[in-house]
Amino acid sequence: MDASALEVDAFSFASVAVRLDQEGNHDEAIFYYLEAAEALRNAGQAGSKLAVVEKAMEYLDRVEQLKQILHLTKAVDRYNKNNRCDPEIKVYQTVVAKSKL
Known part of the structure; x- marks a missing residue:
């Protein structure tokens, strides 16, 4: 596959990932972000001139x-x-409180 076709695939996967992410479908979003990152990695190997590595890292983050x-x-x-009290609850509450700032 050529670099431009892989870039198109990556964009399609990323679009789906973002939509699912916004809808709260995190498990499915993870799958599509990983697919987008992989397509970008392959595009880079195929000679893409775009900043594919940086974008792939954003998806992986x-x-x-x-x-x-x-x-x-x-x-x-x-x-x-x-x-019952779970120590991870305190972490969750802290994250939620910070995200509302």
């Missing part, structure tokens, strides 16, 4: 952020289910 969100959300769910 967002994947890590979403994984943290999912992890913390699961901690809250465990807390609600078990009605």
